[in-house]
Each structure stands twice: as C-alpha cells, then as structure tokens.
Amino acid sequence: MAPSSPDQKAVVIGSGIGGMTAAITLAKSGYQVTLAEKSRLAGGLMRSYVRRGFDCEVGIHYLGALGPDQPLRRIFDFLGILPKIPLEPMGAGGVVDRYYLEDFSFDLPVGLDAFAGRLRAAFPSEPKPVAEVLEIIRLAAARLCSPDTLSGRSMIFDLKKDLHPLTKFLKEINCSDRLRQVLSVITAWVGIPPDKCPLYLWSTALASYLLSSWRISCSGARLAEVCAERFRELGGTILTGDEAVRLNVENKKVRGVILKSGLELPAPLVVAAVHPKIVTALIPEGSCLPEYRSKIQSLEETSGVVCLHAVLPEPDHGPVPYNIFSLRVENEDLADVSFIQLKPSGKPSWNILTVIKPSGFSQWRQWENTISGRRGPAYEDAKNREAEQMLGESRKYLGPCPNARVLDVYTPLSLRDLAGSPRGSAYGIMRSVKQKFRTAALHRTPIRGLHVVGQSVMAPGILGTALGTLRTLVPVIGPDKFDHW
Numbered sequence: 001m002a003p004s005s006p007d008q009k010a011v012v013i014g015s016g017i018g019g020m021t022a023a024i025t026l027a028k029s030g031y032q033v034t035l036a037e038k039s040r041l042a043g044g045l046m047r048s049y050v051r052r053g054f055d056c057e058v059g060i061h062y063l064g065a066l067g068p069d070q071p072l073r074r075i076f077d078f079l080g081i082l083p084k085i086p087l088e089p090m091g092a093g094g095v096v097d098r099y100y101l102e103d104f105s106f107d108l109p110v111g112l113d114a115f116a117g118r119l120r121a122a123f124p125s126e127p128k129p130v131a132e133v134l135e136i137i138r139l140a141a142a143r144l145c146s147p148d149t150l151s152g153r154s155m156i157f158d159l160k161k162d163l164h165p166l167t168k169f170l171k172e173i174n175c176s177d178r179l180r181q182v183l184s185v186i187t188a189w190v191g192i193p194p195d196k197c198p199l200y201l202w203s204t205a206l207a208s209y210l211l212s213s214w215r216i217s218c219s220g221a222r223l224a225e226v227c228a229e230r231f232r233e234l235g236g237t238i239l240t241g242d243e244a245v246r247l248n249v250e251n252k253k254v255r256g257v258i259l260k261s262g263l264e265l266p267a268p269l270v271v272a273a274v275h276p277k278i279v280t281a282l283i284p285e286g287s288c289l290p291e292y293r294s295k296i297q298s299l300e301e302t303s304g305v306v307c308l309h310a311v312l313p314e315p316d317h318g319p320v321p322y323n324i325f326s327l328r329v330e331n332e333d334l335a336d337v338s339f340i341q342l343k344p345s346g347k348p349s350w351n352i353l354t355v356i357k358p359s360g361f362s363q364w365r366q367w368e369n370t371i372s373g374r375r376g377p378a379y380e381d382a383k384n385r386e387a388e389q390m391l392g393e394s395r396k397y398l399g400p401c402p403n404a405r406v407l408d409v410y411t412p413l414s415l416r417d418l419a420g421s422p423r424g425s426a427y428g429i430m431r432s433v434k435q436k437f438r439t440a441a442l443h444r445t446p447i448r449g450l451h452v453v454g455q456s457v458m459a460p461g462i463l464g465t466a467l468g469t470l471r472t473l474v475p476v477i478g479p480d481k482f483d484h485w
C-alpha cells in the first residue's frame with residue numbers, strides 16, 4: 001500500500017534496471033528510499049566498463065519497443081528519464097538484424113508489415129505457417145502496447161497456447177526446418193532453447209524488436225547515471241560498495257536490511273532487485289519454510305555467455321548498421337547463436353566490435369574460487385583462445401580484421417561477480433516450459449513486505465525487467481500511482 005506518512009521507508013537491493021525502476025517508482029510515490037548496491041558503481045548489467053579508453057557495453061546492445069505509445073517508451077517516460085537518453089532508431093537501411101546460416105541469410109526489418117513481407121518472400125511455399133505465426137506476433141505486439149500491460153491483464157489471451165513450447169508449435173503448424181530456425185533466433189535473447197521456450201515469451205520478445213529497434217548513442221554508464229540522477233532528484237539515497245548480507249525479519253514481516261559494513265537500514269518494505277537465489281540466502285534461518293528455499297535453489301538457470309570486445313580501425317571497417325547473428329544448426333535444430341555488432345566506438349577512427357556467444361559455467365569451473373583479476377595465466381590463455389575463435393567468426397561476415405585490437409573478453413565468472421548471477425547465468429532463472437509453474441510467482445515471498453524483482457521475475461531484457469518490476473509494484477503502491485501511464 002502507498003505510504004501512510006510521507007517519510008515511510010523502503011529499501012531497494014541492487015541497482016540494475018530492475019532496482020532503478022523500483023527505486024524511482026517508490027520515490028515518486030512518496031517513499032523515502034535507500035538503494036543498496038554491492039558494487040562500487042551503480043547500474044548492474046546496464047553499466048558499461050572502460051578498457052584502454054573505450055566503452056565496452058555489457059547488458060544493452062539494442063532495445064525494442066521505444067517508439068511512441070510503445071511500452072519501453074512509456075516506462076522511460078514514467079520514470080522521467082526519456083529526455084536524457086540519446087536514442088538512434090535502427091533499421092534505416094531496412095535491416096535491424098541479419099541472420100546467417102551456412103547457405104542462407106534472412107533480414108529482420110522494423111515493423112510487423114515489413115516482417116510479414118520478408119517472411120512471405122523468403123518462404124513462398126509456406127503461406128499457412130507464415131500466416132499463423134504472424135497472427136501470434138501481431139497479438140503479442142497488441143498486448144505489449146495495450147495500457148493493460150502494466151496490470152498484466154493484456155498479457156494472457158490463451159494460457160494453454162501461451163505456454164506451449166515454440167519448437168513443438170512450429171512443427172505442429174508444419175513450418176519447414178529453415179523457417180523454424182529463422183523464427184527461433186530470438187530465443188537466444190531470453191536464454192531459453194527453442195524447444196523449451198514458451199510461445200508467449202518468444203512472441204513478446206520478437207514483437208518488441210519488430211515494433212521498433214533502437215541503439216542508445218551514449219554509453220551504458222551514462223544510462224546508469226541518468227537513472228541514478230533521477231532517483232537522487234526525487235530524494236533517494238544510493239549506497240554503493242556495500243552489500244546486503246541479511247534481512248531483518250520478525251514474525252514473518254520484513255523489518256529492514258543489514259549491510260556488510262554493519263549498517264542497518266530499517267524499513268517495512270524491501271524490494272530485492274537481485275537474483276532470487278541471492279534473496280533466499282538473505283532470509284534468516286527459520287524465517288521461512290525450508291521448502292521455499294529449496295524450491296528457489298533448485299531452479300534451472302539460463303546459460304552463461306562469453307563476450308569479446310575489440311576495436312577495428314575505421315579505414316579497414318566502417319560500422320555495420322545492423323546486428324549480425326551467426327547461426328549453427330545441429331540435427332535441423334538451432335543449436336547456437338552468436339551475436340556480432342560493429343558500431344562507432346565514440347572515438348574517432350575506431351569502431352568497436354562486440355561478439356557474444358553462449359558459454360556454460362562448466363567450461364570455467366576450474367577458476368570458480370579465484371578472484372577477478374587474479375585468475376592466472378591459464379585463464380588468460382582460455383580467454384585468448386575464445387577471442388581468436390570469436391574474431392574468426394566475425395571475419396566470415398566482416399572480412400579480414402588484421403588490425404583488430406582486443407580490448408577484453410569476459411566470461412560467466414565475470415557475470416557472476418558483476419551481477420551476482422549464480423553460475424554466471426546471463427538472463428537469470430530459465431522461464432522455460434518445464435519450469436512454468438515453479439517460476440510463475442517468483443516476485444512473491446513468504447515474508448510480508450519483501451518483494452522480488454529483476455530479470456528472473458517476468459522476462460529478461462531491459463523491457464522485460466522494467467515491466468516485471470512495475471507490475472510487481474502495482475499492488476504494493478496502488479494502481480492510482482500509474483494513472484498517467
């Protein structure tokens with residue numbers, strides 16, 4: 001419920017897009033909010049980092065649904081951050097994403113009509129499956145853009161269909177293998193293999209980028225700062241470099257948060273914008289049933305990723321105005337998706353190359369107990385091998401890169417340390433068909449006043465995380481706070 005006195009306190013744990021969305025929303029609603037972040041700098045995955053003077057992005061390469069009346073624009077507007085974020089629309093040349101299979105390529109355009117045209121042209125012998133797919137994507141787009149998205153009412157139209165696995169559905173409607181592979185690419189952005197990805201998550205993710213696609217023309221660090229400035233303007237306090245280590249709980253009600261430094265932050269409302277497995281570790285022994293803890297701890301995670309950042313000199317390589325997806329197929333199913341982006345670095349004469357590909361935690365396990373920056377030469381060698389492989393992959397599409405300078409490679413261990421993501425998972429808990437019931441209400445906890453938000457709760461991505469956070473807060477602070485939504 002909305003605060004009864006103007007100085008009612010709330011604590012938000014974690015300062016990624018989930019934590020910032022929660023902190024700004026609560027501060028706007030009259031709460032006195034303290035945001036606790038374990039890292040030295042606020043921003044979580046949205047914050048870029050600097051290597052050799054170049055900004056390297058982590059968790060924002062492009063954004064969907066930022067056009068007028070589209071959901072991410074509504075959210076940024078509601079938070080009061082939109083005017084301070086420089087945005088560039090993608091797809092001016094007709095392509096947002098280019099998918100490469102061995103002997104085939106497909107261009108994802110902006111706009112549902114353009115997408116319909118491309119699908120029909122690329123798969124002329126499959127008008128029926130194409131029509132069925134388009135109908136679902138149009139519905140997903142309409143649901144996303146409806147003002148009811150916030151209450152969640154517009155999200156469900158046919159639960160049985162929504163929770164159907166993508167691969168099974170595409171086979172049932174007789175899609176060819178090639179059409180199925182093309183349509184499945186977007187599942188990489190939610191970290192779920194196509195045969196485990198529920199139809200609603202796939203169609204919503206694809207619809208969000210088809211509605212409109214954007215790159216931010218500032219660094220992720222700037223975006224994090226814009227959120228932090230807005231929160232401070234509203235009277236909020238940010239404590240960085242201090243980790244939440246325990247929740248104060250009495251009679252199954254939260255009373256506040258205890259930080260590593262020993263500082264206690266009393267509050268009857270705590271929003272944990274961190275991975276749900278971290279939240280269970282903060283709940284004192286005996287304050288919740290062991291079944292709750294073991295249920296959360298046993299949930300399957302999305303895979304980790306390994307990411308290369310390199311700079312290429314402008315005379316060799318101009319920026320590429322679209323994203324490249326390099327696809328690998330195994331037994332006619334999409335097995336791996338690598339993401340390649342070459343864009344201006346912000347420094348004259350250099351463009352920055354980002355390559356992201358999936359990478360399991362087991363590959364890096366031998367270094368799991370080592371500290372970042374001190375993992376030793378064998379770890380550096382393993383990263384260098386990944387860098388070579390990813391540069392090789394990029395050469396297939398960009399041509400030779402003789403003057404590429406590698407800036408950095410990060411691994412699932414880096415993600416674990418940066419975001420506190422168990423086993424370095426990139427997109428949090430896997431909201432797969434198999435886990436559909438066990439992940440249905442991750443925002444709720446058995447502790448009164450304690451709410452969980454963040455990318456595991458509804459969907460990953462900046463849009464999924466921010467929307468899931470707002471939807472969690474609607475019943476907490478009251479729907480009237482969203483009147484101008």
Ligand SMILES: Cc1cc2nc3c(=O)[nH]c(=O)nc-3n(C[C@H](O)[C@H](O)[C@H](O)COP(=O)(O)OP(=O)(O)OC[C@H]3O[C@@H](n4cnc5c(N)ncnc54)[C@H](O)[C@@H]3O)c2cc1C
Pocket residue numbers: 013014015016017018019036037038039042043044045046058059060061062063064242243244245273274275278305307356415418419420426427453454455456459460461462463465
């Ligand atoms: C490689 C990669 C590329 C991506 N690309 C895109 C993209 O192009 N577009 C897009 O929309 N999405 C993208 N995403 C997804 C998107 O970045 C995430 O879904 C989103 O940023 C997650 O936000 P969050 O708030 O849930 O978590 P995070 O950003 O991880 O924030 C969690 C914060 O909590 C802090 N924390 C953890 N434990 C504690 C504690 N005990 N006390 C205090 N603080 C704590 C962490 O330090 C961190 O700052 C990408 C993700 C990855 C990994």
